Amino acid sequence: MVSHSSKTESKTRDLRLRAGIVSPRxxxxxxxxxxxxxxxxxxxxxxxxxxxxxxxxxxxxxxxxIFAVLYWTTVLGVTLGLHRLVAHRSFLTPNWVEKILVLMxxxxxxxxxxxxxxxxxxxxxxxxxxxxxxxxxxxxxWSHSEWMLHEIPVLKDSYRLAGDxxxxxxxxxxxxxxxxxxxxxxxxxxxxxxxxxxxxxxLGLVLWGIPLRLVIVYHVTWLVNSATHTFGYRNFDCPDLxxxxxxxxxxxxxxxxxxxxxxxxxxxxxxxxxxEFDITWQHIKLLKHFGLARQVRQAK
Numbered sequence: 392m393v394s395h396s397s398k399t400e401s402k403t404r405d406l407r408l409r410a411g412i413v414s415p416r417x418x419x420x421x422x423x424x425x426x427x428x429x430x431x432x433x434x435x436x437x438x439x440x441x442x443x444x445x446x447x448x449x450x451x452x453x454x455x456x457i458f459a460v461l462y463w464t465t466v467l468g469v470t471l472g473l474h475r476l477v478a479h480r481s482f483l484t485p486n487w488v489e490k491i492l493v494l495m496x497x498x499x500x501x502x503x504x505x506x507x508x509x510x511x512x513x514x515x516x517x518x519x520x521x522x523x524x525x526x527x528x529x530x531x532x533w534s535h536s537e538w539m540l541h542e543i544p545v546l547k548d549s550y551r552l553a554g555d556x557x558x559x560x561x562x563x564x565x566x567x568x569x570x571x572x573x574x575x576x577x578x579x580x581x582x583x584x585x586x587x588x589x590x591x592x593x594l595g596l597v598l599w600g601i602p603l604r605l606v607i608v609y610h611v612t613w614l615v616n617s618a619t620h621t622f623g624y625r626n627f628d629c630p631d632l633x634x635x636x637x638x639x640x641x642x643x644x645x646x647x648x649x650x651x652x653x654x655x656x657x658x659x660x661x662x663x664x665x666x667e668f669d670i671t672w673q674h675i676k677l678l679k680h681f682g683l684a685r686q687v688r689q690a691k
Contacts, residue, residue: 416521416529423541431540437609440602449595453587457580458599461498465608468495470644470671477556478508481659482675482687490561499608500573503566505556509549515656518631519620527620527632535617536609573601611642619649626663627654635667645669655690663690 443449472492475481484492493504501507510524517523524545525538545552556562580600584593591598614636623634633653640647640662648661648669655663662669678684 414528416526419541423544425542426540427542434536434540434609437602437605440598441606444595444598444603449591449598451590451595453584453589454591454595454599457596458604461600461604462608464495465499465604466611466644467671467674468492468497469499469501469608469612470646471674472496473501473504473507474511474646475659475671475675477504478511479657481657482679482684484678484684488678488683493562493565494572497565497569498572498576499612500570500605501609501612503569504562505553505566506546506549508556509552510543510545512552513545513548514616515653518629518633518653525616527617531617531621534620535613577601611639612646614639615643615646615649619647623647623650625650627651629653637667640667640669645671651690657688658690659687660689 444454472489473496476484476489476492496507497504502510514523514525519527521528522545524543525534527534529538550557556566577597577600580596581593584591584596589596618639619634619636620632621634623636623639625634627650629650631653633650635650636647638647639649645661645668646652648663648667651663651667652658652661659675660669660672661667662672675684675687679687
């Protein structure tokens with residue numbers, strides 16, 4: 392049982408930590424204040440497309456089913472593939488399984504795998520410090536999404552942060568051409584929608600399967616950078632603002648147990664207490680059951 396004094400000391404440390412991390416930040420350099428035209432335009436187009444998808448004329452049971460399957464595929468690709476497998480190597484899989492999981496993650500259009508891993512490793516190294524690219528000390532919206540609309544200096548050092556991936560031609564190709572994955576997906580969805588004569592036609596399935604899915608997955612992923620550094624509770628006194636947020640954990644398949652993750656980055660299991668349900672961890676256990684995951688690391 393934790394004593395009242397221990398709880399008070401922990402709370403005091405937490406308040407001092409927050410006060411130190413959220414100290415006033417220096418203004419961004421002039422080069423970082425400019426918006427990246429390509430990224431900003433792409434995000435704007437995707438959000439407009441997602442809005443159109445919600446029009447009544449594009450609703451159908453098939454569209455909802457397509458969205459659900461692709462949401463599961465994409466989120467799991469990010470959490471299981473890009474994050475726990477590749478970025479942290481918290482477990483190992485056969486090479487063909489790793490490639491499939493990384494392809495699933497690349498469908499999220501959150502940059503290529505090398506860039507994604509480099510940025511994530513940098514975040515862990517400098518979490519909530521001024522040189523963290525989505526530094527929560529700059530505010531909720533900066534850590535949520537604004538950071539990516541500007542120049543990201545750390546990408547110049549991606550070779551140093553993700554050098555293990557640069558040696559693989561598959562990762563290099565996918566890092567450059569990940570956007571092209573949406574083309575065959577879009578063509579298939581349009582063909583199926585027209586063939587099955589669903590309400591909203593092929594365009595409806597494309598809108599639900601690509602822009603609507605991408606936008607929702609984006610915001611769910613971004614909530615791990617923003618909400619879980621703002622809301623929730625802490626199991627561990629990490630030197631950052633990471634917190635455990637149950638509703639983000641549900642949406643992100645377990646990534647919302649973020650304070651646990653920052654305490655034990657190499658752990659394949661993020662939900663460490665009995666009530667911290669971790670969907671991604673359940674998938675890792677399933678892979679292990681079928682002999683497709685080994686050397687699974689857990690917090691001790």
